[in-house]
Amino acid sequence: MSKILIAGAGGAPSEGVIKSLQQDDKKETIIGMGSEPSDLVLSNASKKLYIPYANTPEYKNALLNILNQEKPDLVHFQNDLEIYHASLMRDEILATGTRLFMPDHEVIDTCVHKYKSYLAFKAAGVPVPSNKMINNVSDLEEAFSTLAGDDGKIWLRASSIGGGGKGAIPTNDFMLAKSWIDHYNGWGDFVAAQMLTPSTITWLSIWHEGELVVAQSRERRAWTHGNRSISGVTGVTKVGVTCENNEATEIAIQSVKAVSKKPHGIFGVDMAYDKSGTPNPTEINISRFFTTVQFFTEAGLNMPKIFKDIALYNEFPTLNKIINPLPNELMWLRGMDTPPKLTTASEIDNEIIFP
Known part of the structure; x- marks a missing residue:
């Protein structure tokens, strides 16, 4: 049985991946590692390993020790800081026999530094503020x-x-x-x-050696605790809705190709609409799934499964559509200390009594 190591275990971004992987019939062993014990202990992973933060001197040896001891077949990282530092030591990771499925380091460097991303988008003629x-x-x-x-x-x-x-x-x-x-x-x-509008759309995609495997769009209708942030942005989606926007898809693909000549791995393009209604990329979340990836899994598109099947078994999905295969207007609702809910607007109307 294959073994998969997921970093950032216990945190919402990684737990969505872990829960998605645990739904697969192959039933790989899912190990979690993380730097916050109070988060890590909450993880659904079968084993929970502490590791120092990625930007500390202790991280490199700690990670290599974990890989040599646990011998996972695949390791996946779920936050920019760890992705960046792990990418710098990818040769040592691969030398342990553990696989990676991530873009070239130059691509990661461009995407985790937002001004570098902006320059790449602009040079490629992508609409940006x-x-x-x-x-x-x-x-x-x-x-x-x-x-x-x-x-x-x-x-x-x-x-x-x-x-x-x-x-x-x-x-x-x-x-x-x-x-x-x-x-x-x-x-x-x-x-x-320049200011864009509050309306946003995200395009999450998996690529393999320059070929698009699958992509799904969703709009963000609200941020969790957005009213407690001075910007209104928290990075934590409260209401997500599946959608299909051909212009957003075209601009997202242009954005990905602006930062990579041969895209490989996960590219999540965050876009905000300008006043004319054109989606503008604000960043690419590189080599990681967004926090609400479990939304797509529960709706019928298990992207973490697709990701690990390619990385471990060279198995590719059979889909009726590779771009936006899910129905439009599915809603994913999230709150603190309450399970998320997959629903639709009409189901909400039927369930709630309005005066």
Whole structure:
């Protein structure tokens, strides 16, 4: 029986993958490892292993020790920081006999640094809002004068590795923006951009040696605890809805090919609509599934299964459609300390009594 090691176990992004893999008839052994014991102990993995954070000196030897002791057939990482650092040591990982299914390191480096992604999108002619790297106060002043919309607002966020809308804030207040960057020690890292609308769509895909295997779109209708974030963005979807948007698919494919000549592995293209209704890529979540991947699994598209079947057995899925095979308007609802629910708008209307 094959053995799969999933990093970040206990956290929502990895648990969706673990639960999806455990639904497969092949019943591989799923081991979890993580850096937060209080998260790790909550994991559904059959075995739970502690590992230091990926950006610490201890991480490399700890990971290699785990791989040599456990001898997993495949290891998969579920957060940008660990993906980046594991990618740097991919030769040593492969030398243990453990397989990887991830893009080239250059692709990962481009995608985990948002300004590098922006430059790649722009060079390829993909529609993107104008961005400016903020190295000093003069850059910030120029950003307000050239990027602000009619309401005077710009969008600020960190370019460096990190998800969940790291450091994001929309503001028309120069002094607030300056203080915000000071607070994060973000000069030379923060990027200013033209504002897009709150409407977003995500296109999750698996590629193999340059060929698209499967892709599915979903709109995000709400963020969990978005009203408690200054940006309104938390990186945690509260309501996701399957959808089909041909323009979004075309732009997502262009975005993937902008960062990789031969896409291989997982590419999740996050897009926000501009005022004209055109989807603009804001980032590519590289080599990882998004937090709500269990949504697609419960709806009938088990992407973690497809991923590991290719990596371990060179088995590819048979699908009626490789792009958006799921029905439109399926809804995935999430809340804290309550199981998620797969439903539709009409089912919600039938279940709830409205005055």
